[in-house]
Amino acid sequence: MQQHCYHCGTDCEESKRIEDKFFCCDGCKMVFQLLDENGMCQYYDLSAMPGMSAKGVFASDKYNYLDSVAIQDQLIQFKLDNQAHVVFYLPQIHCVSCVWLLENLHKINPGVLHSQTHFEKKEIKIVFNLTVISLKELVQLLAFIGYEPMIHLGGNDWLKKKKVNKLQLYKIGVAGFCFSNIMMLSFPEYLSTSVGDIGNMRPFFVYLNLLLSIPVLLFSAKGFFISAYTGLRQRWLNIDAPIALAILVTFSRSVYEILSHTGAGYLDSMSGIVFFMLVGRWFQDKSYDSFSFERDYTSFFPLGVTVLVEGKEMNKPLSEIIKDEQLLIRTDEMVAADAILLTEGALIDYSFVTGENAPIEVPKGEIVFAGGIQKGRAIQVQVVKPVGQSYITELWNSPLLNADKNVDKSFVHPWSQYFTYVLFGIAICTGMYWWWVNPANILPAVTSVLIVACPCSLLLTVTFTYGNVLRHLGKFKMYCKNSSVLEAMEKIDTIVFDKTGTLTNHEDAQLVYEGIEFTREEASIIFNVTRESLHPLSQLITKHFVSQDLDQLQIEQIQNFIGKGTLAIYNHKILLIGSGTFLQDQGVVIDSEIQSGVYIAIDKELKGIFKMNHVYRKGIAKMIQHLKLNGFQVHLLSGDHPTEKNNLTEILGADIPMQFEQNPSDKLNYIQALQSKGHKVMMVGDGLNDAGALKKSDIGIAVTDQTHLFTPASDAILEGAMVQNLDQLIHYAKKGKAIIIIIFILSILYNLVGMFFATRAQLSPMFAAILMPISSISIVSLSALFSYSFARSLRAKN
Amino acid sequence: MSVLIILIIVSVLVAGGFLIAFLWSVNSGQMEDDYTPSVRMLFDDELTEKSTSKSKIQS
Numbered sequence: 001m002q003q004h005c006y007h008c009g010t011d012c013e014e015s016k017r018i019e020d021k022f023f024c025c026d027g028c029k030m031v032f033q034l035l036d037e038n039g040m041c042q043y044y045d046l047s048a049m050p051g052m053s054a055k056g057v058f059a060s061d062k063y064n065y066l067d068s069v070a071i072q073d074q075l076i077q078f079k080l081d082n083q084a085h086v087v088f089y090l091p092q093i094h095c096v097s098c099v100w101l102l103e104n105l106h107k108i109n110p111g112v113l114h115s116q117t118h119f120e121k122k123e124i125k126i127v128f129n130l131t132v133i134s135l136k137e138l139v140q141l142l143a144f145i146g147y148e149p150m151i152h153l154g155g156n157d158w159l160k161k162k163k164v165n166k167l168q169l170y171k172i173g174v175a176g177f178c179f180s181n182i183m184m185l186s187f188p189e190y191l192s193t194s195v196g197d198i199g200n201m202r203p204f205f206v207y208l209n210l211l212l213s214i215p216v217l218l219f220s221a222k223g224f225f226i227s228a229y230t231g232l233r234q235r236w237l238n239i240d241a242p243i244a245l246a247i248l249v250t251f252s253r254s255v256y257e258i259l260s261h262t263g264a265g266y267l268d269s270m271s272g273i274v275f276f277m278l279v280g281r282w283f284q285d286k287s288y289d290s291f292s293f294e295r296d297y298t299s300f301f302p303l304g305v306t307v308l309v310e311g312k313e314m315n316k317p318l319s320e321i322i323k324d325e326q327l328l329i330r331t332d333e334m335v336a337a338d339a340i341l342l343t344e345g346a347l348i349d350y351s352f353v354t355g356e357n358a359p360i361e362v363p364k365g366e367i368v369f370a371g372g373i374q375k376g377r378a379i380q381v382q383v384v385k386p387v388g389q390s391y392i393t394e395l396w397n398s399p400l401l402n403a404d405k406n407v408d409k410s411f412v413h414p415w416s417q418y419f420t421y422v423l424f425g426i427a428i429c430t431g432m433y434w435w436w437v438n439p440a441n442i443l444p445a446v447t448s449v450l451i452v453a454c455p456c457s458l459l460l461t462v463t464f465t466y467g468n469v470l471r472h473l474g475k476f477k478m479y480c481k482n483s484s485v486l487e488a489m490e491k492i493d494t495i496v497f498d499k500t501g502t503l504t505n506h507e508d509a510q511l512v513y514e515g516i517e518f519t520r521e522e523a524s525i526i527f528n529v530t531r532e533s534l535h536p537l538s539q540l541i542t543k544h545f546v547s548q549d550l551d552q553l554q555i556e557q558i559q560n561f562i563g564k565g566t567l568a569i570y571n572h573k574i575l576l577i578g579s580g581t582f583l584q585d586q587g588v589v590i591d592s593e594i595q596s597g598v599y600i601a602i603d604k605e606l607k608g609i610f611k612m613n614h615v616y617r618k619g620i621a622k623m624i625q626h627l628k629l630n631g632f633q634v635h636l637l638s639g640d641h642p643t644e645k646n647n648l649t650e651i652l653g654a655d656i657p658m659q660f661e662q663n664p665s666d667k668l669n670y671i672q673a674l675q676s677k678g679h680k681v682m683m684v685g686d687g688l689n690d691a692g693a694l695k696k697s698d699i700g701i702a703v704t705d706q707t708h709l710f711t712p713a714s715d716a717i718l719e720g721a722m723v724q725n726l727d728q729l730i731h732y733a734k735k736g737k738a739i740i741i742i743i744f745i746l747s748i749l750y751n752l753v754g755m756f757f758a759t760r761a762q763l764s765p766m767f768a769a770i771l772m773p774i775s776s777i778s779i780v781s782l783s784a785l786f787s788y789s790f791a792r793s794l795r796a797k798n
Numbered sequence: 799m800s801v802l803i804i805l806i807i808v809s810v811l812v813a814g815g816f817l818i819a820f821l822w823s824v825n826s827g828q829m830e831d832d833y834t835p836s837v838r839m840l841f842d843d844e845l846t847e848k849s850t851s852k853s854k855i856q857s
Contacts (some may be wrong), residue, residue: 046840099837119834169824177817181810204803208810 008146009049024053031145032400035101038108043101050097052146057628061330063143065304065315066136074303074317075135075151081769082131083113088142088149089539093122093291102147109141113742121289138639152319153298172278175220178212179271183769188306189264190766204263206258213251213267221247242420242455247273258758266451273456276776281464284483288474290741291717293481297393298584299353300371300688300710304337305329309379323383331377337370338390349536352687353392355639356661357509358596358612359536361564361579371688373414375536394685394693395664400672403644419455419508426453430759441761447757454770457747460779470738470788476794477719478701485715488699489733491680494626496671496693497639498685500614502703505720508615513606515600523577524550524601528559529568537598538577541610576601580609580714593680614644619724621651628653633679637662639689668692682728688712701726725794732794739786744781750775759789 002030003012006021008027023029026052035043043050065071078085091096098117102124105112111133115126124147130139135481142149147536185205197231224244231238245247247270254265292299308326309317316337326342329335353371361366368381370390387393394402427449434441466483475481480486497503518526527545530538557569565578567586576583580594588601627634635647635657642660652658659670667685671693674681683690683697686704691712694700702714711717722729754771757763823829 042841072810096837096840100832100841102843103838117834118831119837165830166824169829173817173820173824176811181813185806199801204806208806440814535804 003053004488005053006044006050008047008053009051010053026497028053034145036109040101040104040107043097046100047088047095049099050095051094055491057243061313062307063139064154064306064313065302066139067134067315068304068317068318070313071304071315071317079130080172082129083124083127084130084135085127085527086135086138087123087125088139088151089122090117090142090147090149091122092118092147093117093124094725095764098147101375105141108145108588109137112138114301115127117159118289124684141759142182148602151303153303168278168282170225171220171405171795173281174215174276175271175275175278175505178216178267179275180218182209182212182268182271185212186264186268186765186769190769191283192202202264209257209265210255210266210594213254213271215759216271216274217247220278224274224277235578237417237420238460240454242423243273243277243459246270246450246453246456249447264288264765266765266768268450268765272769272776273774276456276772280460283467284470285467288479288717291479291711292714295711296396296691296713297371297688301332301336301387302334317698321383322381322386325383328378328383329374331374331376333374335368335370335372337387337440338367338385338643339370340367340385341365342380342382344379345376346374346379348372351500351506353689354689355498355689357500357504357614357640392664394690395668398665398668398692401692401695415768417425419458419698423450423453423473426755426759433759434761444763445759445761446762448763448768451770452754452758452763453751454773457750457758457775457779458744461747461783464783465736465739465743465787468784469733469739471732472787472791472794473729475791476725476729477722478716480716480733481714485699486681486733486736488715490701490737491731492632492682492730494633494635494674494681495680496635496637496674496683496697498667498683498687498690499636500640500692501686501705502684502690503616503636503651504614505617505705507705509536509540510613510615511537511544512611512613513608515606520550522573522575523548524553525555525570525573526570526577527601528553528555528570528576528579529566532574533566537610537612540612541598546594566724572698574603576604595771616647617720617723618653623724624652626655627730628655628728630731635670637667638691639663639667643683647673652775662689664689664692668696682730684718686711686722690783728794731791735790736787739783739790742786746782747775747779 001130003022005008005024007023007027010024010327012024016033018029021032023032031051032581035041035211059549076084076086093102102117103115105115105126109132111129113127113129115124117124126138133141139151153197179184185208188205202533221244224240224247225239225279227238227733228244231241242460250266250270250273254267254270257265259611289410296419302316304315304317305321306328307330308316308320312392313328321337325390327336327339331578332422341362341364344364346364346368347359348362348368349359350356350369350372352373353369359375368386369392370387375657385391427446430449431446434445463483466486469486470480479517523545523730527542527548527550529543530545533539533542553570553689555568555570557567559567561567561578561582564584564585565576568575569578575586576586577598577600580590580597580599583599583601583606584590586601586604588604588606590606595611596608597609599609600607624634634652634654634658638644638658638660639662640660645658645660648658659666667690671681671683675698681697682699684701685694686702689709690702694702694712694714699716700714701716701718703720705709705719705720718729720727750771753766754763757767
């Protein structure tokens with residue numbers, strides 16, 4: 001019967017147990033024991049199986065670079081006496097238990113004085129006593145309980161705090177306060193004819209209103225004025241210009257009326273405009289705290305590396321590494337700079353950098369490139385180029401990349417120009433009409449026109465609709481950077497896909513065996529040998545055999561040839577397992593061309609080969625079909641070898657241009673070429689190798705599966721499982737414009753009604769004050785309604 | 799009728815008090831995280847620990 005690990009929930013193969021609880025590995029068991037000893041089992045009560053799977057070996061040398069003072073200074077935010085403040089990004093935070101455990105760290109180690117988490121940003125702020133626990137020990141503790149902090153070269157995001165957010169909230173608060181009070185104080189004015197004359201109290205109300213409207217004008221509305229003025233200086237009327245004009249005119253007319261005792265003014269409309277506009281802007285800016293759309297290679301590289309100085313290991317910040325230094329790179333560590341191999345045994349996984357799926361065996365003396373991850377045992381290398389100049393980072397110096405992205409001005413802006421001209425046209429006509437008929441009415445009529453014809457409805461429609469669409473897309477795991485992404489979606493006619501990691505899933509590699517069947521004994525031998533190997537394919541083989549419940553054997557002789565293969569002897573049977581060249585060196589005859597995979601030979605006879613098969617995400621073929629039907633041109637750019645070409649032709653169709661073995665610059669140039677032909681390109685990719693193309697394209701979408709926590713700089717982040725729905729997501733995003741147009745037409749009706757009365761100089765303050773909130777509320781409601789109902793049809797198709 | 803003036807001034811002042819409270823809360827960073835406090839509320843061990851240690855001191 002399958003048991004689930006009490007700590008992390010994965011299936012337990014061999015039961016390690018404490019009383020009635022099962023664990024999948026020693027790591028999980030140790031964490032449980034630690035929590036149990038400190039009376040912290042509430043961790044397991046708050047959420048079911050909340051732990052992180054410990055994944056085997058825990059390398060304690062990994063954090064030695066944190067002993068270096070230079071690195072500590074980069075990480076420690078604030079130091080006073082013995083107390084240090086530090087902020088870490090913990091991507092593993094996912095539930096209530098995580099928050100509880102992390103905020104009770106002080107119970108495990110008294111050196112931690114205080115810890116506070118931010119769930120959405122997945123951050124933890126820790127205040128700790130330096131004399132009791134060092135930074136390295138703190139990080140080790142976090143890693144031990146399953147929350148290893150992501151510490152990267154450029155990862156000092158906490159420095160860039162969002163101060164703008166606070167100011168926006170202040171402005172909204174002040175505008176809301178003044179708006180509601182002015183509205184309340186204007187009631188006597190509206191109702192004075194029916195209830196009774198307020199007579200000598202009037203000055204009190206109007207002057208109080210005037211007083212309340214001043215902070216609105218000078219503080220809350222400041223942004224509009226500044227933006228309109230900047231636009232004007234560049235000889236360009238942006239959308240804030242008519243708003244600023246409306247506010248100014250309303251205020252001036254109100255002041256005039258109040259001071260000359262001719263009326264009560266329209267201060268409620270003015271403050272209402274400011275308040276609704278500010279709320280709309282705030283609503284539109286939906287930000288995703290736990291994602292970053294700005295990452296470059298520095299977020300991918302580690303902060304410190306192990307340097308070998310005269311045979312001794314030392315830790316240095318990566319930024320200080322120069323040419324000819326010797327580095328030690330352990331299993332699962334990243335090659336931090338282009339370097340020459342000094343030892344054998346390099347098995348480099350470049351999947352994130354170049355897109356090649358299978359790890360490459362690199363012989364001694366050849367170059368390994370920065371960004372690759374070592375999968376074999378520890379190797380030593382000599383640096384050839386410092387980080388900033390390595391092959392992968394040179395990409396960021398490309399002039400193509402640094403040219404400003406083609407930012408088309410929002411589609412609203414040409415509309416705003418029309419609006420302003422039409423507005424002025426109407427105002428002038430009204431003025432001329434009254435000048436001819438009854439000059440006393442010119443000023444009231446013209447100013448009324450300018451007050452009531454505020455493009456608020458257009459702007460509110462746009463901001464609220466985009467805000468809603470962004471949020472709905474977020475629920476479908478597509479996180480857009482901002483609303484300009486939605487606008488750019490309209491013009492896209494070409495979509496370029498990367499293969500590895502985008503159309504395929506990094507995690508689900510399928511093992512395929514080609515060759516002669518094994519006997520049970522042979523299978524057992526292989527199983528017992530591969531269990532000890534670090535090669536990712538060997539680990540897959542082990543998993544494959546685990547389900548067959550084979551015997552545990554004591555292998556008499558095992559000889560490891562680092563980086564090549566293993567020779568094992570059991571019961572007089574000689575097992576050779578490893579690369580094709582290794583088997584050939586040992587005397588096995590292999591007729592066909594040598595492929596990348598794990599070859600098996602027993603008693604010098606070739607049995608077969610285990611290969612890793614690319615698993616394409618579900619639903620990809622249908623999605624591509626739909627995209628083609630919707631009129632998009634689809635392309636494929638891959639960094640991998642063309643071995644998959646036939647499979648891809650089957651899935652994508654033969655009419656799709658496919659390019660293989662593309663390096664990052666090739667991809668960038670390809671996008672550039674498409675754009676120079678006038679196409680608007682969307683790029684969907686995932687790794688560092690796509691970083692250039694993602695930045696250059698008109699919309700760059702980075703695909704992520706929670707395990708790969710790095711996403712290159714992009715305009716939107718899409719979760720891997722949702723790639724199959726890309727066609728529907730794009731369709732929904734484009735609906736945004738349709739919704740805006742529908743609602744805008746409806747809102748024009750409000751404007752027309754208001755205009756009708758304004759041109760006749762019959763616009764009473766009460767009418768204006770009622771008209772605006774009604775139109776705003778109906779726009780907001782309709783926008784929410786439409787966005788939701790269109791999103792529902794998206795849901796139904798899933 | 800003149801009492802209306804006093805009432806209105808008082809009400810505006812009270813509303814102003816709320817505005818100041820809002821501005822202060824934004825300033826002190828309460829608006830930065832609007833999810834975690836809802837989760838933190840569910841933990842009940844902090845209070846009981848402090849109360850038991852307090853009662854120990856007293857007795």
